[in-house]
Amino acid sequence: MNVTSNELPGFPPDARVLILGCDDFGMHHEINTATVESIEAAMISRCPCTAAATNISPMGEARRATAADAEELVRLRAVLLAHMSGREPVGEDWRQAAADMLRARLDEPDTTMAAFVVDRPDRPGALAACAVGAVDQRLGGPGNPAGTCGYVYSVATDPDQRRRGYSRQCVTALLGWYRDRGIATVFLRASEEGEPLYRSLGFDRTGDPAMRLQLPN
Template sequence: MIEARRATGEDAAELVRLRGLMLASMAGTEPPPGPWRDTAREALRERLGDPDGSMTAFVVDAPDAPGTLAACAAGTIERRLGGPANPSGRVGYVFNVCTDPRHRRRGYSRACLTALLDWYHDRGVRTVDLRTSASAQPLYRSLGFQLTRDPAMRLALPADPVD
């Protein structure tokens, strides 16, 4: 059985590397270098060690390369207003699920996701959302996720001008 471990701030650089691989697979091109990587590393270092525990990541170490991650899955807990289907209002959100191409088809992402879903369950989260690519849907379906009828929408607000 593959064991996923909880990520620490020391894994931040590798988590950002895997995020770049995930973004490249979704967009078809590698994301450009830039400050987003430094900002993401710093946010992970802060949030993975935050005692409020509203964000975590689970990882599988690459068996052939010490200090390198083979796979990861990250998640947050958001507190919304409760409703009939989710009285507590706690909602999990899964993101940054990625396996390095050299380590695919070995169950590493499944191990990371299973650990993340256990983490949610232990915290009373009963609703978990994610966005998926068509190629990842079989994995998510096998873990119980279902497509929803709700179309996702997004608004990008303009950044404040720099003085």
């Protein structure tokens, strides 16, 4: 009897199966990301590994941040600011204020702020990536009677942990949190580098220009 390669590992003969050697999956992050995106897009329905291996590094999974993650969230905030400006952010007062705010709000029972993070696989207690968001209360209108909307900010990844899909996982989890709260509209400010990710998640450019006024102290 002829047996197809699909049937050998126990899948139906018409299943769309991508078979990877364990020395590929888990060792090369480009393959990890491409495989996960292919499964999400229904290009393939299964991805078995052909053999067991002890050196597979599982892709990080996003989890809800707690007050205990405050210092690491601030560290990643500094990583983001340095990447955007080309120089390290100075001062410790803003770091302390940010950490205090996160500790106070992340563990509130009905908080209007949430952060989702991926842990670093190589440093226990350290974060690889994060996405922070809050619920903004505005005056309601015809398209949004309640006047609530979401704002995403501080999407950051450690430089040596990029291109692994971590930011996508964090932002996706944050959008799920917004959906659970009944938030229908979410805003963010996208860099040129980050825009493809946000577009792939459904974000579009708005016609409103961003403006800012710095008031004197």
